[in-house]
Amino acid sequence: MEGMSEMHHTMSHMHHLSSNGIVEQVLGAAGRLSAQLLIVLTSAPVLKVLAALVLLLALAALLRPLLARRTSQS
């Protein structure tokens, strides 16, 4: 277990030394951003507001034919 921990430490150190390439940085930033986007878009506040908006738009879609009928009659 001791040797394993030392190995992990060495590998982690090597990773930090070799992770300065631009491609790796871009991929890292893109990965972080994607993860953050996913977390925010599936968070409680966003889902609740989006659910309320969907209900509101469903109401508008229900009212649309009624309004069109009324406009065509007048």
Added chain:
Amino acid sequence: MIRHLKRPNIVSVIAHWAAAWAMILALYFGLSAVYGNGPRQETFAAHAYAGLTVLGLVVIRLFLRTLLPWPKEETEGSRILKLVAEAMHWTLYALMLLTPLTGWIVASSMGCCMTVPGLPNIDLLGSGLSIGRPVSAMTAYHVHVFFVWTLLALISLHVMAAFFHHFVFRDTILVRMIPVLGRRAGSASASYATANSRDDRLNEPRANDVTVEER
């Protein structure tokens, strides 16, 4: 039945320009709150109110867009361009909705440092519903900043596309959103003229008309 609809309803047009101004104000106050030397608390509150105004206006626009028919441009262009334009509009709507929303999440968790008077805590909204998980303010802030720059890039493209339509395609896309320049697009009140009515024949040449199909 096909009706000729020359411009969107006036409330949508007003909401479009009001949202444009609110976004300019939100950007100005947002950048001032982060980089400026002025009173940070007041500037942050002004940024939050401008952002919430954008949120309210985009909800009104989406409601009206679902409720009322929207003019469909009949200009001949490539199908891919039309698809890109459609995708861009809906992405703009999504970003105008999500950017203030992520900002609201950040503002709700900044009670320690900067408060926005009158702003309800977003975590208390719909607290009976058990959907989703809580989100950290820092994550929401990173996404908020990413959305802002994406929104600015898309707005720049949107403005350039509007000018391109006006000066190159010479259609009514830009004019129909500016009521004071309304002659080319016909009056808003006459926008519901039916296909073969006398009013319609007296109006602009058919090439300038835009049509909408009743669902």
